[in-house]
Amino acid sequence: MSIDKKIVDDLVANDVSFITTVPCKQLAGVIDEVDARPEIFHIPSNKEDEGMGLCAGAWMGGKRPAIIMQNTAIGVTINTLATLTQYYRMPLPMLISYRGELREPVACQVEMAVHTKALLNQMNIPTYHFHKESDADELDAILKYTFMCNKPVAILTDASFWGGYGDQ
């Protein structure tokens, strides 16, 4: 089974039915899979804080949400995470493409990569780092944990996890 399909299977099995996405090359396959599933309402957003607003509303409407985005978005969403998601105590799994790690071809991506874990740590956001494909075996438990504790939870997925950048 492809890793994209496995990830989305875990989301569906945990009743996640409202997913907002901001595109990323590494996450393209997951986003396609999310879009294809009838169990999931997929709503692309223009910016990640907007997406977190949509997810907050969807959760209050009875749906389990998730956001799929790049780690650069942590810089965009600190205020929203603190004053909306955390302040009102809402669950939000964040499946994050961890750009700027080993095998990264674009130097600028490293500039946010070096801040990513520090920012998440500063925000007291539970953070999991998928480096090898088998790390995704924990996704089911991470999703259950997220909706148990009503917190935003970060799942960082790096280039090695996705099998590198091909011939780039």
Add this chain to the structure above:
Amino acid sequence: MIRSEILREIAPILHDQLVVCNIGLPSQELHMIDDNAKNFYMLGTMGLSSSIGFGLALAQDKIVISIDGDGSVLTNLGTLPTIANNVADNYILMIIDNGSYGSTGDQPTYAGKKTKLENVAAACGCESVVTVQDVDAGKALQAAIDSKKMTIIVVKCESGNIKLPVITMDPVVIRDRFMKAVAS
């Protein structure tokens, strides 16, 4: 009319609906005029009233009204294409456009200058965009509810604020009672 007078006038219509209310004075005013479980007050996160309300409308069938401001919509302008392209006919976005950032001391916004939010919404693809003067806000809101069509209402009014206290309710209490009202 200023925003608090509009809210006072439309409060009887809002009373029966799920309302997501913008940060700052709008929430404080609504809380003072008609605090009830169907109101979700934003205590922070400027700009996201439309997004929170829209997510809620997409997730369930009850009518949802987002009360937003011109300044806040400008902060989150990307919300309008998202709304336009994912039509939810149980959703109404009411933008109270007083041409200023009311909660921070009435600094002028670009909406009070050259930018017309009703034109922006239409250009983004929103199909039902209504522009009214303050005195007609209630009529336009009731018409939008009755139409069962997703509607963006831009209410033009004067800037100006009344003095009132901050909301001291705990955010988790606001959210919990709101979720119970949504589910009831």
